[in-house]
Amino acid sequence: xxxxxxxxxxxxxxxxxxxxxxxxxxxxxxxxxxxxxxxxxxxxxxxxxxxxxxxxxxxxxxxxxxxxxxxxxxxxxxxxxxxxxxxxxxxxxxxxxxxxxxxxxxxxxxxxxxxxxxxxxxxxxxxxxxxxxxxxxxxxxxxxxxxxxxxxxxxxxxxxxxxxxxxxxxxxxxxxxxxxxxxxxxxxxxxxxxxxxxxxxxxxxxxxxxxxxxxxxxxxxxxxxxxxxxxxxxxxxxxxxxxxxxxxxxxxxxxxxxxxxxxxxxxxxxxxxxxxxxxxxxxxxxxxxxxxxxxxxxxxxxxxxxxxxxxxxxxxxxxxxxxxxxxxxxxxxxxxxxxxxxxxxxxxxxxxxxxxxxxxxxxxxxxxxxxxxxxxxxxxxxxxxxxxxxxxxxxxxxxxxxxxxxxxxxxxxxxxxxxxxxxxxxxxxxxxxxxxxxxxxxxxxxxxxxxxxxxxxxxxxxxxxxxxxxxxxxxxxxxxxxxxxxxxxxxxxxxxxxxxxxxxxxxxxxxxxxxxxxxxxxxxxxxxxxxxxxxxxxxxxxxxxxxxxxxxxxxxxxxxxxxxxxxxxxxxxxxxxxxxxxxxxxxxxxxxxxxxxxxxxxxxxxxxxxxxxxxxxxxxxxxxxxxxxxxxxxxxxxxxxxxxxxxxxxxxxxxxxxxxxxxxxxxxxxxxxxxxxxxxxxxxxxxxxxxxxx
Numbered sequence: 001x002x003x004x005x006x007x008x009x010x011x012x013x014x015x016x017x018x019x020x021x022x023x024x025x026x027x028x029x030x031x032x033x034x035x036x037x038x039x040x041x042x043x044x045x046x047x048x049x050x051x052x053x054x055x056x057x058x059x060x061x062x063x064x065x066x067x068x069x070x071x072x073x074x075x076x077x078x079x080x081x082x083x084x085x086x087x088x089x090x091x092x093x094x095x096x097x098x099x100x101x102x103x104x105x106x107x108x109x110x111x112x113x114x115x116x117x118x119x120x121x122x123x124x125x126x127x128x129x130x131x132x133x134x135x136x137x138x139x140x141x142x143x144x145x146x147x148x149x150x151x152x153x154x155x156x157x158x159x160x161x162x163x164x165x166x167x168x169x170x171x172x173x174x175x176x177x178x179x180x181x182x183x184x185x186x187x188x189x190x191x192x193x194x195x196x197x198x199x200x201x202x203x204x205x206x207x208x209x210x211x212x213x214x215x216x217x218x219x220x221x222x223x224x225x226x227x228x229x230x231x232x233x234x235x236x237x238x239x240x241x242x243x244x245x246x247x248x249x250x251x252x253x254x255x256x257x258x259x260x261x262x263x264x265x266x267x268x269x270x271x272x273x274x275x276x277x278x279x280x281x282x283x284x285x286x287x288x289x290x291x292x293x294x295x296x297x298x299x300x301x302x303x304x305x306x307x308x309x310x311x312x313x314x315x316x317x318x319x320x321x322x323x324x325x326x327x328x329x330x331x332x333x334x335x336x337x338x339x340x341x342x343x344x345x346x347x348x349x350x351x352x353x354x355x356x357x358x359x360x361x362x363x364x365x366x367x368x369x370x371x372x373x374x375x376x377x378x379x380x381x382x383x384x385x386x387x388x389x390x391x392x393x394x395x396x397x398x399x400x401x402x403x404x405x406x407x408x409x410x411x412x413x414x415x416x417x418x419x420x421x422x423x424x425x426x427x428x429x430x431x432x433x434x435x436x437x438x439x440x441x442x443x444x445x446x447x448x449x450x451x452x453x454x455x456x457x458x459x460x461x462x463x464x465x466x467x468x469x470x471x472x473x474x475x476x477x478x479x480x481x482x483x484x485x486x487x488x489x490x491x492x493x494x495x496x497x498x499x500x501x502x503x504x505x506x507x508x509x510x511x512x513x514x515x516x517x518x519x520x521x522x523x524x525x526x527x528x529x530x531x532x533x534x535x536x537x538x539x540x541x542x543x544x545x546x547x548x549x550x551x552x553x554x555x556x557x558x559x560x561x562x563x564x565x566x567x568x569x570x571x572x573x574x575x576x577x578x579x580x581x582x583x584x585x586x587x588x589x590x591x592x593x594x595x596x597x598x599x600x601x602x603x604x605x606x607x608x609x610x611x612x613x614x615x616x617x618x619x620x621x622x623x624x625x626x627x628x629x630x631x632x633x634x635x636x637x638x639x640x641x642x643x644x645x646x647x648x649x650x651x652x653x654x655x656x657x658x659x660x661x662x663x664x665x666x667x668x669x670x671x672x673x674x675x676x677x678x679x680x681x682x683x684x685x686x687x688x689x690x691x692x693x694x
Contacts, residue, residue: 081098083102098111238264405438
């Protein structure tokens with residue numbers, strides 16, 4: 001394995017391989033790749049073009065990037081990544097540690113060693129396993145590597161023969177997955193258990209302790225402050241741990257007292273993105289937080305926030321959001337006591353330094369320091385993970401000498417992907433507001449059939465050579481950003497499920513009496529009861545008829561990326577998230593308990609499967625076992641893509657009248673399209689490739 005090979009030997013082997021490739025090219029001439037099957041990894045179509053140089057040249061993926069930049073795919077699901085969330089370089093080595101959570105709701109997280117110079121398929125080595133929610137990664141002031149779980153922070157040596165034997169816990173017993181609230185109630189899955197953290201240059205440790213819920217709402221009327229966000233161990237806050245003299249935390253032994261902490265700042269729903277200016281803690285230099293604001297149904301509110309953190313200040317949650325908008329649920333709390341007029345006239349409250357695009361979900365921030373991209377030097381990079389059209393991008397902010405982005409007067413506009421109005425101005429309930437303008441290093445990361453999935457950036461770091469490294473969890477990849485020569489690749493189109501296709505599918509359901517009943521049952525028993533209001537209103541509005549409500553809910557679900565693949569309920573994200581089968585969070589909140597506490601809930605999930613399975617008139621058939629994939633075509637013999645064996649399609653003509661020997665079927669799952677065909681012509685596959693669904 002390359003992990004145990006000397007650097008000199010590795011360089012010699014790479015040089016020999018490069019020389020051999022040059023000789024073969026000289027003897028055989030250029031090798032055509034046009035006739036070979038397209039390579040796909042984690043949903044990305046891979047060509048022959050690379051990003052980077054030498055042994056750090058990786059196959060280029062198609063992202064809409066700023067001129068002069070490119071993205072290379074370093075590792076993917078093929079390398080064993082499951083749910084990667086953070087990355088950091090091992091000091092002085094061309095190696096990286098990746099935190100892979102494994103998924104939500106269980107303790108199968110891992111810390112991995114990534115060797116980007118190793119052969120494809122051999123770049124990942126498992127260091128530690130069985131970790132509950134690993135997320136935070138940082139190099140400490142002692143140059144050792146620190147990581148977090150849901151409740152602890154520990155350090156370890158990733159290069160040791162036995163990394164587990166080097167683990168030393170330095171912080172423990174923070175509020176994690178399972179918590180007891182001040183009123184004595186028990187929560188088995190806190191909404192925000194992850195523990196991002198940062199060190200300052202004096203060794204002090206700042207840790208995110210996220211809120212236990214979205215908005216701390218209890219049955220109205222709400223007469224008292226949110227108890228979980230109060231006191232010396234407040235959640236929805238940033239905790240500060242100060243090391244002893246010497247600036248390094250000691251390893252905790254059984255029986256040792258937990259290190260003391262102070263609540264440095266509070267009213268912060270979930271501080272997933274934290275960054276300290278290099279000159280911090282000098283007075284006036286930035287300590288910034290990217291706030292994942294409360295969920296509201298409106299796709300364009302509330303906005304996310306960049307907060308300038310000061311010790312002792314309150315940043316609003318759950319009483320205020322946006323700039324100074326009072327939460328209506330807490331109007332009684334804001335009329336008296338310590339939080340009287342908090343959002344508008346309270347000296348304790350500090351409004352955001354700037355707003356971020358709504359529902360963008362900032363999960364990482366850093367100041368760029370490196371020689372590879374002089375135009376980025378000192379600037380603030382912010383990664384947006386959110387699945388809404390305001391997310392999936394990488395922002396770049398100009399900052400002042402103290403590290404603060406510079407807000408300007410309204411209107412300040414931001415980019416929105418794949419919607420009729422491509423830009424929006426920052427708005428609150430009071431109208432347009434000032435904000436800090438930004439550029440986009442990655443502007444287009446929406447899903448494009450046959451080219452790429454929707455991007456989901458989480459952790460990022462700047463390597464010692466100045467390259468920017470990203471991990472994205474939903475597509476299980478590690479990506480490296482390097483310098484690109486020549487003109488940038490043209491932006492890719494927006495070709496998610498068309499409105500015409502959504503209309504057709506809605507008409508299919510409306511025309512089927514049994515599916516119409518299923519839809520009404522799901523809308524009343526599942527969507528309205530448990531889902532609406534979490535992240536969206538599902539298109540539900542006051543004054544709609546029952547039929548209009550059904551149609552709104554169905555159209556919302558059909559428009560979401562990858563939720564529903566008609567005819568094949570087992571392939572869509574809607575099923576995996578409702579049943580907790582994938583890496584993403586189970587929905588709705590507390591959904592893991594509903595099958596036990598609510599009679600008929602499991603039957604509702606089965607009804608959803610039936611709705612999807614019966615959505616399109618026709619015969620459900622399975623792709624026959626055999627070769628890994630089967631090609632399918634358009635009416636004019638244009639190749640449209642390949643479907644893996646065992647996948648299900650809905651056959652509308654077993655013997656296609658306009659294409660002898662083929663069966664016509666309804667649109668397949670989008671990841672299998674290659675972008676060459678449209679959904680208006682129908683799809684065809686050889687009859688012998690299909691078998692009945694058992």
